[in-house]
Amino acid sequence: MTDDPTEAIGTPTQAERILSGRYRVDALIGRGGMASVYRGYDLTLGRTIAIKILRSDLAQDNTFRTRFRLEAQAASRMAHPSIVRVYDAGEDLDDDGSGGTTHTPYIIMELVRGRLLKDVIAAGPVSADDAAGYIDGILEALEYSHRAGVVHRDIKPANVMIDDDGQIKVMDFGIARAVSDTSATVAETTTILGTAAYFSPEQAQGAPVDARADLYSTGVVLYELLAGRPPFVGNSPVAVASQHVRDAPTPPTQVGDDVPAQLDPVVLRALAKDPAQRFPDAATFREALDAALDGRAPSQRQLTHLTEELYGAGQRARNEVAHTLTQLSSETGTTRTQSGPPVAWVWAAIALVIALIIAVGYWVVRTDPLDLRAADTVDVANVSGWSLEAATAELEGRGLEVTLSSEPSDTVAADIVIGTDPAAGVSLGIGATVEIVVSAGPLMAEIPELEGDNEDAARAAIDGVEGLMLGRVFPQNEPGVERGTVLNAQVGGSDVEPGDEVLQGSSVDLTVATGRVTVADLTGFTIDAAKRILEEELQLDVEVEKDNTCEESDLVTKQDPGVGDVQIDETVTLTHCSGDDDFVDPDGDEPGYRPLQESTALVLP
Structure with a gap:
């Protein structure tokens, strides 16, 4: 299975699991070398999502967790139709049973219904037009991400999806950087990321990379779509990485059937070892691809010149030998007029060419490269x-x-x-x-009017601002405020007001009134004090009832409703003792008996 958020039938989790009190983990839908992906549900926003949970050994690395969170946050700010949207990223903390804490990093993503480009390639040959369409979608996503300052670093068919509408979706932005920045060696990195077949030479050498590394990897994907296999294959990731650094690719027309020759220069340019010789950006790559499909096939001389320019003179000779041997092996229908000499001549020619290759290679290695650029x-x-x-x-x-x-x-x-x-x-x-x-600095979004609106209107206002997302909704009891009224808005834990500017991609948390207030136990309070609390502080209506079965007192003996939450429009009834004429003497005398106060007692002579 893959580690990608496809809408496939999965296996239900054994027990319901909630991440960070918000994201419910449902069926497993994919598993890869770095993470497992589950279908999930956002309990706050009420939508289906994909949840990528990182491998446990990665989760124990503090440096990785920090880098992972920052990269995921950067990726979450990108909103483009060709990029799988990252909604949130965080860590779920749990007790490890021995007094410590386990960290579970996760990413909350858009759930895409479709299939992986890797599966499309595995299903059989892809036409040149379809291959160009897939690559155009990848380059469109990269053009956007590179302008946003985000380099993917791990473009490969397993990270590209085609949804049910035929739209290309590129995923896992920022994750490769989080991994590579916490990996010591190429071997260690490839263990985490899987195949090295799509590495750029600078990645294989552990050198700094920029957007042109993504263009190289895209060129590898284009080569595989056209030729049916990547340009370099080997028995180990290190062997493949070595070929990316040292070897030149065979033009795809010499590997795959029915590959348009006009695409050879585009592929070879994308796969240049030197980043400066590749396409300078994704837009230029797209333009060259479109022009090639509508243009003429290059001559063998033009292709040879391009190969020599990109990969050196020695590679020109090697490609010519390969082309010659291919032609010789395919000429099965040639009429022979002599029985022996032609074979001898052929082998003599091959031996001569090989000798030339060795000589040229020795010269290239031992001689400083010439600066063939013009003086101006x-x-x-x-x-x-x-x-x-x-x-x-x-x-x-x-x-x-x-x-x-x-x-x-x-x-x-x-x-x-x-x-x-x-x-x-x-x-x-x-x-x-x-x-x-x-x-020009980060893209900003302006906070709309939220406080005082009802929750539905606030949700609509947030959705209506590009770059803003609804975060968590916190219920709060508030006196005199109707249910659903927004009391407060926050971004990143800080209060925000209408007109404030925040980074696009920010989540806005809302505090919403419940339409209820909490009533404490008021028995034992005086009637006046209890009424002041209920009427002035909680803004509730109050009724007072008298209890004539007990001796007169202004203390509350009973309240209805009792302790707990009550609706803001509810009336609270307070009861106190009145001591009326119907008072029954506790000593058991007849009703109506009221003992004379000592100060007014009659004294008989």
Whole structure:
């Protein structure tokens, strides 16, 4: 099974489990190397969800839990049709039975009905048009996430779904970073994430990665869709990772049947070892893919030149040998006119080519690479994280023209450079234009009018603001306030007022009146004190009744209703002793007897 939130028939949990007092865990619907996924139910919002519960050994790592929570929170701020929505993330705490506490990290996600791209690939060949459609959906999601400053790091068919409407859904944003930032080695990381078939070379080497690592992984997925297998396979994750670093991929047309030749350059460009030689961003990748489907197939010379540009001269010779051997093995219908010499000539040619490969490879290894760039070109500097002034000065100092644009970011502070277009490392002619993309700060949402509205209206108001979600609803007894009236709104534990701005993706907690108040035990209080509490503090109506069966007193002897919650429109009846004419003497004398006060007793002579 997979660790993905598909709407499949699962096995019910043995006993009902509630996470953080809110999320009910239902049937198991998937299991992977890092987590198990359950269908669940949000008891507060009343909706079906997917709950991903992290593996217990990961949960014991404090560093991982912290990183995981931060990354999940960053992912939760992304709202896009091509991204599986993350609603919440947290930890469920429980007693481990030995005086300690167990931590269970979890993610609350959108429940998607559909199937994994991995299963689509396993079912059989995929047409070029379908493959391009799937990749376009992935790139659309990455284009959005990269602009938000979030790099996925683990694009693979098992993390991509196609829902029942044919919409691509990419999942697990931010989780790969939480894992990789707490893993010491490539081997350890691949143990957690599963296959290394989709790693970029920089990930395999443990180097820092940026958005272009996601584009490489997307190129691997495109290759697999077209050729029926990934570009690199091996007996272990380390062996595959080594191929990503050192080996060039065979063009997919030489592996799969019916692969359009015009897609070869797109795949090879996406799989460039050097990030600077890949597509600079997801939008450019999408444009190249669309253009290739409508364009002409490249010549063998053009493809060879591209391979040499991306992977070196030695790989050109190796690809030519592979192409020659493929042709020789397929020419079964050629008419032979001589019985012996052609075979000898063929093997002699192969031996010569192999010798050339060895010689060229030796030269490449032993010789410093030549700088073949024109003298009037310059590399785009990596100014990500710089101030606008410093970045502008650096690029203009290299002879480049600078234009500016801004976009919101939850991870990069306002007025700090997010990146450039073209990306860092790209060679441009002197005088070329480079766009600096500056962070405008995080996307914000404005709190609407909530206090004083009824709960239904407040829910609708929150839903009507992009980037706001309803959080928890807390009931509270409040004197004189009708049931369902919103008393207070909070974000992150702090009170908010209409017009306040909060980060998009924030949850708004509401405190809502129950329409009831709590009445204490007032027996023994004076009638005046009890009435003051009920009328002034609790805003209840009060009636006073007299009990003529007991000696006169202004103390409350009985209240109705009794102790507990009562409706705000309910009347409370207080009873006290009146001592009327009907009073019965406790000594057993006749009714109507009232002993004379000592001060008024008659004295007989």
